[in-house]
Amino acid sequence: MTPHPSDPPGPDSHARLQDARVLITGASAGIGRSCARVFATRGAHLVLLARRLDRLRDLRDDLRDRYGVDVHVFGLDVRDRTGVDDLVAELESENLLPDILINNAGLSRGLDPLHEGRVQDWEEMLDTNVKGLLYMSRAILPYMVERDSGHVINVGSIAGHIVYPRGNVYNASKFAVRALTEGMNLDLVGTRIRVSTVDPGLVETEFSRIRFRGDDERADEVYRGYTPLSPHDVADVIAYVAGAPPHVNIFQTVVYPTDQRSPFVLHRSSPDQDEAGT
Numbered sequence: 715m716t717p718h719p720s721d722p723p724g725p726d727s728h729a730r731l732q733d734a735r736v737l738i739t740g741a742s743a744g745i746g747r748s749c750a751r752v753f754a755t756r757g758a759h760l761v762l763l764a765r766r767l768d769r770l771r772d773l774r775d776d777l778r779d780r781y782g783v784d785v786h787v788f789g790l791d792v793r794d795r796t797g798v799d800d801l802v803a804e805l806e807s808e809n810l811l812p813d814i815l816i817n818n819a820g821l822s823r824g825l826d827p828l829h830e831g832r833v834q835d836w837e838e839m840l841d842t843n844v845k846g847l848l849y850m851s852r853a854i855l856p857y858m859v860e861r862d863s864g865h866v867i868n869v870g871s872i873a874g875h876i877v878y879p880r881g882n883v884y885n886a887s888k889f890a891v892r893a894l895t896e897g898m899n900l901d902l903v904g905t906r907i908r909v910s911t912v913d914p915g916l917v918e919t920e921f922s923r924i925r926f927r928g929d930d931e932r933a934d935e936v937y938r939g940y941t942p943l944s945p946h947d948v949a950d951v952i953a954y955v956a957g958a959p960p961h962v963n964i965f966q967t968v969v970y971p972t973d974q975r976s977p978f979v980l981h982r983s984s985p986d987q988d989e990a991g992t
């Protein structure tokens with residue numbers, strides 16, 4: 715019998731990331747920023763994208779100094795299709811195409827009933843969470859197919875599994891991320907390219923501040939009375955998914971804080987509030 719690739723066990727998930735090149739969108743804050751740090755600790759080289767280039771430069775300097783990895787940063791809004799295509803052409807000419815693409819850029823705007831929703835909020839969410847992910851994947855995947863290797867990891871959400879009141883368009887965008895993860899996997903059968911989605915519940919980031927347009931009091935309330943996930947917790951799971959042996963495709967991972975078991979079941983120290991984020 716041909717020996718199985720995992721028998722005897724090969725390198726662990728950390729070692730497999732050594733010298734991999736990882737591209738992360740939305741890398742200036744939150745889960746994207748934590749991914750940059752976690753992957754750097756495992757010896758991966760980074761291409762970091764975000765709109766806020768000044769923040770990325772500080773992060774680059776810090777990661778290079780601390781971990782001695784190669785870090786390139788670019789200011790990019792993933793909604794800009796031409797900008798995405800130009801950047802990927804530049805990455806190709808500089809030999810910086812990634813082994814792992816982390817489609818992390820995403821946001822939520824508003825928490826309103828659909829009939830009161832703002833069209834510009836919907837466009838911002840769909841353009842970033844869905845179309846931005848598509849533009850990046852469409853630009854990078856052909857190179858992965860040509861090399862017959864690579865991994866696309868999409869940052870989804872539990873909002874892509876269960877619809878909650880007033881989540882409407884945000885939920886739809888994250889359902890789309892899950893559908894696209896599945897679709898890409900089907901289209902890439904027969905290649906060695908893997909596609910995964912990591913779908914967190916409540917994570918303490920700028921997410922709620924952005925959703926509530928800087929209403930800090932309302933945003934703080936979302937994370938009160940229990941321990942939410944940290945962006946590092948999610949980045950750690952993403953790194954585990956990325957570091958799985960090449961014959962293992964971790965298709966979908968749902969990660970909740972222990973105090974949350976669904977968008978509707980959240981254990982807070984004050985028992986009269988049990989709805990997440992509402």
Ligand code: 8X3
Nearest residue numbers: 871873914915916991
């Ligand atoms: C973030 C989690 O529950 O606020 O996507 O939608 S939730």
